[in-house]
Amino acid sequence: MSAGQDVLRAEGLGKRFGGLQAVQDVSFTQRRGEVLAIIGPNGAGKTTLLNLLSGVYRPSAGRLHLLEQDVTDSPIEHRCHLGLGRAFQIVRPFPDMTVHENVTVGALFGTPGTRLREAREQAWALLELTGLAPHAEKAAHDLTLLQDKRLEVARALATRPQVLLLDEVMAGLRPAESQEAVGLIRSVRDSGVSVLFIEHIMPVVRDLADRVVVMDQGRVIAQGTYREVTADPQVVSAYLGTEAELHA
Numbered sequence: 229m230s231a232g233q234d235v236l237r238a239e240g241l242g243k244r245f246g247g248l249q250a251v252q253d254v255s256f257t258q259r260r261g262e263v264l265a266i267i268g269p270n271g272a273g274k275t276t277l278l279n280l281l282s283g284v285y286r287p288s289a290g291r292l293h294l295l296e297q298d299v300t301d302s303p304i305e306h307r308c309h310l311g312l313g314r315a316f317q318i319v320r321p322f323p324d325m326t327v328h329e330n331v332t333v334g335a336l337f338g339t340p341g342t343r344l345r346e347a348r349e350q351a352w353a354l355l356e357l358t359g360l361a362p363h364a365e366k367a368a369h370d371l372t373l374l375q376d377k378r379l380e381v382a383r384a385l386a387t388r389p390q391v392l393l394l395d396e397v398m399a400g401l402r403p404a405e406s407q408e409a410v411g412l413i414r415s416v417r418d419s420g421v422s423v424l425f426i427e428h429i430m431p432v433v434r435d436l437a438d439r440v441v442v443m444d445q446g447r448v449i450a451q452g453t454y455r456e457v458t459a460d461p462q463v464v465s466a467y468l469g470t471e472a473e474l475h476a
């Protein structure tokens with residue numbers, strides 16, 4: 229695929245839980261190399277959308293293309309092998325294994341046929357990229373919250389994704405730590421991975437996102453640059469009365 233093509237393309241995605249339409253008619257594209265933020269007030273449907281993208285849920289309507297392939301009905305593993313990675317808000321490493329071992333496991337299972345030596349070398353490179361190299365031999369349960377998040381990103385990258393989905397990785401971090409996490413995501417982008425992230429912290433969205441998709445009540449209400457969407461009256465009104473500060 230040449231540079232500039234879409235890595236993700238959602239067309240009219242919908243997800244219904246019984247009588248509740250959690251996601252409705254969501255369409256957007258993500259270009260290769262782009263950092264795309266999904267924002268919106270609580271209950272807007274962001275996590276459900278991420279679950280549709282990663283394959284945790286099948287959509288009730290619409291189509292999804294990943295790297296120009298229709299993956300609407302594909303299971304998680306198939307999307308992972310095509311090039312989709314995901315890091316979770318709740319960090320789940322193997323607690324008694326070392327940091328290096330945790331990433332090695334990701335590399336071994338993320339790409340079938342990877343040899344142990346190759347996986348160990350790849351893990352070292354990812355620990356360098358994510359700033360975890362000095363902690364490689366620590367047990368995962370001894371890491372700080374920020375280091376845990378670095379580890380989760382390293383493990384997701386070990387599956388060699390072309391697109392990485394991040395679900396509120398900044399949650400629980402102090403402001404100075406969020407700035408470090410912003411640096412981490414920039415490093416991931418600079419390594420050639422397209423990043424799609426859900427985030428509540430607006431300064432982080434402003435600093436990171438090339439483009440922002442705003443959801444409210446399951447629908448996309450605006451798309452554009454951070455500046456464009458935060459000036460949109462519909463977006464301002466969706467955030468009125470919420471705890472999130474729209475203008476950082």
Ligand SMILES: Nc1ncnc2c1ncn2[C@@H]1O[C@H](COP(=O)(O)OP(=O)(O)OP(=O)(O)O)[C@@H](O)[C@H]1O
Nearest residue numbers: 245248249250268269270271272273274275276277
């Ligand atoms: N598995 C489920 N079963 C039933 N309803 C669900 C399920 N998951 C989400 N919902 C509902 O769908 C709507 C959208 O939820 P979702 O978690 O996607 O929103 P969100 O934008 O991620 O919210 P937040 O910012 O609070 O995490 C909510 O009304 C939620 O209660």
